[in-house]
Amino acid sequence: MTQINVRVDGASYSDDVEPRTLLVHYLREQLGKVGTVVGCDTSNCGACTVHLDGEAVKSCTVFAVQADGSEVTTIEGISQNGTLHPMQKAFHEMHGLQCGFCTPGMIMASIDLVNDNPSPSEDEVREGIEGNLCRCTGYQNIVRAVQQAAAEMNGGASATSPAAVDTAAAPHVAVQS
Numbered sequence: 001m002t003q004i005n006v007r008v009d010g011a012s013y014s015d016d017v018e019p020r021t022l023l024v025h026y027l028r029e030q031l032g033k034v035g036t037v038v039g040c041d042t043s044n045c046g047a048c049t050v051h052l053d054g055e056a057v058k059s060c061t062v063f064a065v066q067a068d069g070s071e072v073t074t075i076e077g078i079s080q081n082g083t084l085h086p087m088q089k090a091f092h093e094m095h096g097l098q099c100g101f102c103t104p105g106m107i108m109a110s111i112d113l114v115n116d117n118p119s120p121s122e123d124e125v126r127e128g129i130e131g132n133l134c135r136c137t138g139y140q141n142i143v144r145a146v147q148q149a150a151a152e153m154n155g156g157a158s159a160t161s162p163a164a165v166d167t168a169a170a171p172h173v174a175v176q177s
């Protein structure tokens, strides 16, 4: 066992882990952060994405010991005092999810994308989230959600206005005027 000291979602933890323990398993099984999910065993799906010192990483590709001394943020740590993060809000409003399994990782990857590129074009969003797979939505409303969130995260000054929600892809969604 190896002791690690890590901050996760603003709280400090000191734990013993096996050197082979993956960060995602540490988060879920030792800390109970089950909002971060495992969607594959091939490092392909991105469902496990968290931020490690501010950068999006697939937490199934990182050992817990590599997070020693670091700051980890999961999907459970991005809302503030019960207020959704703009990316969470946009995924909700633009119907950027269906089953929701990919959503925690998709949101964490998208926040990192917008932090690096405050006003991404549709192509840049698609390229930025290419490491995150969704088998439900067809991605259209995910792209729109990311662009809407980008506008809000940057004070509404997005150079690329997101298109309206695709009601053909999500027929039960009310169109907002």
Ligand code: FES
Pocket: 037, 038, 039, 040, 041, 042, 043, 044, 045, 046, 047, 048, 049, 058, 059, 060, 061
């Ligand atoms: S669980 Fe699929 S990439 Fe991590």
Ligand code: FES
Pocket: 096, 097, 098, 099, 100, 101, 102, 103, 133, 134, 135, 136, 137
């Ligand atoms: S919403 Fe089901 S996998 Fe993306």
